[in-house]
Amino acid sequence: MIGCDLGSNTLRIVQIECQSKTRIQAFERIVRTAKDLHVTGKISETSKQNIFNALFEASQIFDFKNERCFCVTTEAMRVASNSKEILQKIEATFGLKFEIISGEKEAYLTSLAIENALSREGYNHQTYALFDLGGGSTELTFCKNGTKKSQSFPFGIINVAERYTEDRELHVTHIVNSIDTFVNQQDPIPSTFLQLVTTAGTPTTVAAFLKGLDYAHYDANVVNGTVLHVKQFEEAYERLSAMNEEDAERYTGTNRRDLVVVGILIVKAIMQKLGFESCIVIDDGLREGVALEQCYNLNKS
Known part of the structure; x- marks a missing residue:
């Protein structure tokens, strides 16, 4: 298939x-x-x-x-x-x-892939909070004992990176506030949903980078199931931002450093909003779903 x-x-x-x-x-x-x-x-x-x-x-x-x-x-x-x-x-x-x-269909299909991957990697696949940070939209799913609630939000790494070249952290904070109404409708998040899962290019690139894999040698098997603390996203942000263009592209891919750096700001803001200090990174996503x-x-x- x-x-x-x-x-x-x-x-x-x-x-x-x-x-x-x-x-x-x-x-x-x-x-x-x-x-x-x-x-x-x-x-x-x-x-x-x-x-x-x-x-x-x-x-x-x-x-x-x-x-x-x-x-x-x-x-x-x-x-x-x-x-x-x-x-x-x-x-x-x-x-x-x-x-x-x-x-909403995108979130549902992605959740199928995430559940299969969590089970494969030895994690609980019935209860989780999930965010999928895409290029143009971000989907949130809260799943408790197999019962899911999802919503899609029209912000992603491309439209944020292109619209805001200055004061990005301030803009990202404002943009991520758009998830508040949906988030506040859920039960207390970390205690109810137990684990935070994330998929898409930014978290998988950061996980690979911190494991020493460059873009040309990316390996989903190495990345899948990696647990990253918010401080590790901060470390990746600092290191990638300080690199010259050529070195950064070795890890992020051509013309992607800016997108990954903006993506890290969004990941950190969402993690803070949901109340998790760490997340499980999964490479599987919409295509697998x-x-x-x-x-x-x-x-x-």
Whole structure:
């Protein structure tokens, strides 16, 4: 089963063996779907070309024509005025039909992947607080004994990094306050939900960086299940901010240092808001959830 996630920053694709729920192969490329979107209201020509280049590369790896393949796309395509024409061209070129899903569906599918990963890594997979910090949106899920409540918020590392180049910590604090109403509706969070889980590029990049892995040698197996304290995010922020561009890019990937640094500020603000000093980092995310949902549907039929 193949699951594709065209996000606001990254195209991520995975093939999963349904019986064992394990990855056969995985692929990801930074495509910056949401670059300049808040200014123009459109997916740019550069971003569009990045997406097509990445899909062409992926088509050499995955058998899209003969394998079951399910594709979703998220916040950037939800808001872009030209998303329909781009997705139609993708379908005509690659035969891949991308569905624009809601933030709530995105949170649900991501939670399927997180629960599978938590179980695999030896953690409680029935009770957790989760945040998925994307390029254009952030999803929060609170799960207690398998009962979930989720909400999506329209802020992510790309739209925050592009909008605010000065006084970022102040702006991030203000932006993260937008989760207050949803958070305040929950039972006392750390004591009720026991563990905080996070997924997406910023926490996984920080976990890899602190383990000495550079971007070219990123290994999801090394990152999955890593527990990071808020002070370790602060350490990564200081070290990455102090590096010259070339050294930083070795760890964050090309043109990603700024996004990761902004992402760390958002991660710290959310952790503080939720009352956790540490979090479990999981690489599995929306693409795995897309594939797993279809695996579960196959089992039911």
